[in-house]
Amino acid sequence: MIRCSTSSEEETRDLGAAVAPLAEPGDVVILTGDLGAGKTRFTQGFARALGVDEQVTSPTFILVRRYQGRLPLHHADLYRAESVDEVADLVLGELADSTGVALVEWGEAALGVIGGDMLEVRLELGPGDDDRIITLSPAGPRWSVRSQDLEKALVPWRSA
Amino acid sequence: MSERLAPPPGDPILGIETSCDETAAAVVAGGTHVLSSVVSSQVDLHARHGGVVPEIASRAHTELLLPVVAEATIEAGIEDSEITAVAATIGPGLAGALLVGVASAKALALAWDVPFIGINHLEAHLYAAFLEEPDLEPPLAVLLVSGGHTMLVAFEGHGQYRVLGGTIDDAAGEAFDKVARHLGLGYPGGPVIDRLAMNGDREAIDFPRPMRNEGYDFSFSGLKTSVINHTRKHPDSSPEDIAASFQEAVVDVLVHKARKAARDIGASGLCLAGGVAANSSLRERVLDACIEDGLRAFVPSRSMCTDNAAMVASTAYYRLKSDGPTPLDAPARPNLGL
Numbered sequence: 001m002i003r004c005s006t007s008s009e010e011e012t013r014d015l016g017a018a019v020a021p022l023a024e025p026g027d028v029v030i031l032t033g034d035l036g037a038g039k040t041r042f043t044q045g046f047a048r049a050l051g052v053d054e055q056v057t058s059p060t061f062i063l064v065r066r067y068q069g070r071l072p073l074h075h076a077d078l079y080r081a082e083s084v085d086e087v088a089d090l091v092l093g094e095l096a097d098s099t100g101v102a103l104v105e106w107g108e109a110a111l112g113v114i115g116g117d118m119l120e121v122r123l124e125l126g127p128g129d130d131d132r133i134i135t136l137s138p139a140g141p142r143w144s145v146r147s148q149d150l151e152k153a154l155v156p157w158r159s160a
Numbered sequence: 161m162s163e164r165l166a167p168p169p170g171d172p173i174l175g176i177e178t179s180c181d182e183t184a185a186a187v188v189a190g191g192t193h194v195l196s197s198v199v200s201s202q203v204d205l206h207a208r209h210g211g212v213v214p215e216i217a218s219r220a221h222t223e224l225l226l227p228v229v230a231e232a233t234i235e236a237g238i239e240d241s242e243i244t245a246v247a248a249t250i251g252p253g254l255a256g257a258l259l260v261g262v263a264s265a266k267a268l269a270l271a272w273d274v275p276f277i278g279i280n281h282l283e284a285h286l287y288a289a290f291l292e293e294p295d296l297e298p299p300l301a302v303l304l305v306s307g308g309h310t311m312l313v314a315f316e317g318h319g320q321y322r323v324l325g326g327t328i329d330d331a332a333g334e335a336f337d338k339v340a341r342h343l344g345l346g347y348p349g350g351p352v353i354d355r356l357a358m359n360g361d362r363e364a365i366d367f368p369r370p371m372r373n374e375g376y377d378f379s380f381s382g383l384k385t386s387v388i389n390h391t392r393k394h395p396d397s398s399p400e401d402i403a404a405s406f407q408e409a410v411v412d413v414l415v416h417k418a419r420k421a422a423r424d425i426g427a428s429g430l431c432l433a434g435g436v437a438a439n440s441s442l443r444e445r446v447l448d449a450c451i452e453d454g455l456r457a458f459v460p461s462r463s464m465c466t467d468n469a470a471m472v473a474s475t476a477y478y479r480l481k482s483d484g485p486t487p488l489d490a491p492a493r494p495n496l497g498l
Contacts, residue, residue, distance in 0.1 A: 009382075034388075035341070035388055040329055040330070055326075057326075057328065058329055058330045060331075061180075061307040061333070062494075065495065125392075129385075
């Protein structure tokens with residue numbers, strides 16, 4: 001578990017950008033956290049660093065948006081889906097894309113479906129209006145081997 | 161079959177719309193004469209889930225579509241054999257939901273031996289804005305605001321659009337929904353906030369107007385966060401005042417940019433489109449702005465703002481004339497842009 005803190009939207013975006021170079025085909029990143037915690041900001045930074053030129057906007061009503069960077073990026077949002085059965089129906093197709101990376105906002109509901117092989121990024125509101133506490137938890141064989149690289153990439157934002 | 165007094169105007173087209181949570185069918189003749197428009201809202205089904213759930217949406221569309229189509233033709237007072245084309249929304253929208261409408265429309269077109277026309281949902285919303293007032297003079301500025309989209313479009317003629325700007329994060333309707341859920345008001349968030357705001361003070365809280373004076377793009381994510389920060393600090397704040405002040409911030413930015421767009425493109429009028437166009441404050445302010453700026457206002461009736469099939473059938477009339485039929489192997493396109 002890697003604990004970080006940011007104090008502006010730009011910093012949250014930069015933190016997302018720092019994770020992207022580590023992404024590999026078939027990766028799943030689950031973003032959890034309350035409304036306004038910065039999930040879309042993180043994704044915008046991640047996408048930019050992955051080489052996506054398009055504007056990344058919230059997929060809440062569209063449910064899944066696809067972008068092309070150095071890898072295909074599937075940006076999903078389960079805000080409006082709550083039960084696991086429905087989630088499976090919606091996102092499994094995207095998650096099964098072994099050539100791309102899937103970033104899933106409001107991914108709590110998908111945790112059971114996806115299994116343990118993923119990077120979970122938890123974003124929480126901090127003490128000040130613009131402060132965020134961001135906890136990254138690599139889980140399963142795919143991400144465990146990249147734990148040390150991830151720690152290094154996140155040095156600027158690490159907190160005790 | 162119901163008796164009819166006069167024959168309907170030419171070329172009745174059946175339109176089908178299943179891109180999100182409404183199953184809808186309509187018959188429109190000559191692009192502007194709405195003979196019927198049936199919407200079987202699934203909102204009750206979704207209210208329990210706090211939003212649209214795709215699997216439920218697909219299943220409900222499958223169950224509802226044929227009865228809705230039957231009702232649309234009966235209400236229009238025409239025989240199936242009088243339908244001259246069948247149109248359906250091909251995107252953007254939920255993949256499974258779109259498929260139900262597209263496959264059904266193709267099957268009906270084949271069975272009736274008439275052309276199939278695939279319609280862009282966003283283009284259909286633009287047509288809804290002037291379906292009720294067909295004598296339009298381009299160029300027009302169109303503000304399209306819904307749950308999934310927020311964009312300013314220059315309408316330069318049938319089939320000719322220029323997207324001037326759009327949201328860089330959340331759509332306006334999404335901001336309404338998320339703020340409503342944060343305040344514990346339920347789904348759909350737009351109408352709830354609209355109602356609550358009527359009893360609130362829109363100047364009570366000075367929420368930010370992100371990007372108000374910067375070009376044509378919109379940003380509503382920060383506004384949503386401001387509402388959350390406000391309720392954290394002032395838990396006793398009246399929900400009516402929060403709703404009114406939040407709505408005021410959204411409407412102020414939308415109307416300000418739409419007026420600027422109309423001015424910059426030399427528009428003869430300003431059109432509202434999309435589900436958020438049903439918001440009473442937005443409608444009022446657009447009408448006021450148009451009077452002040454000497455513009456024609458196209459503010460569709462509320463039933464034409466939200467997803468419906470009349471706008472699909474209307475668009476199809478013009479598309480069939482300009483582009484001809486859509487091939488029957490054309491797929492649904494969930495990610496389609498304008």
